[in-house]
Amino acid sequence: MHEWGYLIIQALQNARTPWLDALFKALTWTGNEGFYLVFVPLLYWGVHPRFGFRFFLVFMLTGAVNTLAKLALIQPRPSPARVLHLVEADGFGFPSGHAQNAVVVWGWLAAQSRQPWAYIAAAVMAILVGVSRVYLGVHFPHDVLGGWLLGLLVLLVALRIEAPLQAWLAQRSTTAHLCLALAPLAVLLFTRDTTLVRQTGVLVGTLVGFWGERRTVRLGAPPTAAALLLRFVVGGLGVALLYTVPRALLPAEWWAAALRYALLGLWLAWGAPILFARLERRRGA
Known part of the structure; x- marks a missing residue:
């Protein structure tokens, strides 16, 4: 062959x-990876967090399946x-x-x-x-x-x-949602594979971030073209900093990689939306 x-x-x-x-x-x-560092925020910040989050979960599903297939x-x-x-x-x-x-x-x-x-x-x-x-x-x-x-x-x-999964999740309690968001950390008990460590980190960070964002911010679609541009400039700067600075400061260990990617997920799903909401309220005031 x-x-x-x-x-x-x-x-x-x-x-x-x-x-x-x-x-x-x-x-x-x-x-x-670099493409998706741009594309996922494009959908999450530029279209709607719910749409971006749905896309993110499908993307993580196919990524995990591929990694496991290759390892097997x-x-x-x-x-x-x-x-x-x-x-x-x-x-x-x-x-x-x-x-x-x-x-x-x-x-x-x-x-x-x-x-x-x-x-x-x-x-x-x-x-x-x-x-x-x-x-x-x-x-x-x-x-x-x-x-x-x-x-x-x-x-x-x-x-x-x-x-069906969305309907099932809608019936779960807040505690259950948070437990489900943290559950992928169990993967790190069994493997230190570089790709799975990164995938687990960003998945947990984004799951926790989306859980928090839906309960505190509830960001919608950008109201204006100026708001869209502001989101990408400010949010993109945050992504660039979180992608590069921790890599330079933290040791080359599996836990550091998981932490770096978890911080990226938290920024994407919660940190940046908090900042966007405040800036947009200030501009509208």
Whole structure:
């Protein structure tokens, strides 16, 4: 299986051009952490916290499923001795997280609009992101196929359970909500995997933050274009500081990584909305 995969990667890379390199690097960036550091706040602050939070949970679901699948299967990536690695990539190869996330993320957004053009755009995006991983030399074709199939399964499950889960949560007490928000910390008792540590940190921070925000702030959609711009300038500055400063100050330990990402989640879901609400009230006064 790996041998025919190398043949396909080599065939694609033999057709390399500078503009294809740029195109596929841009496409693959939409599956990187940096992209979601921009995109999730875009939905949470710029559309509505409830919509952004729903998206975030689906994104975390597919991320966790992919990480667990990779840890269970332990499949290699293409060797840099045989093909060019045009971007950096670490961890195991199968299934491709970029391909899986592209199906789930863009498919979920398309399902919210229920427009035919949105489904077509989502399919095109998922295909192009998957192809980019092969062209860039960091995944075998079967890694991408596995990512697409697993992503489709996760997407269908997410769309099926989302409404019943929301109804169930609406009936739970405040204490139960807080306990559920902290529950993912149990993952850290069993693993120190770098990706799972980060995922657990940001998940707990965002869950606790959303729990607090809905009870204290209840931020809505930005009332004006100026408010939207203010949210992204102020909120984005906070994200940049929390992403870089603690990394420089804290030790390179698993607990420090979990703490850094938890702080990011808290800022996204609660800290920034508190500040936005105060600034917007002051501007409206």
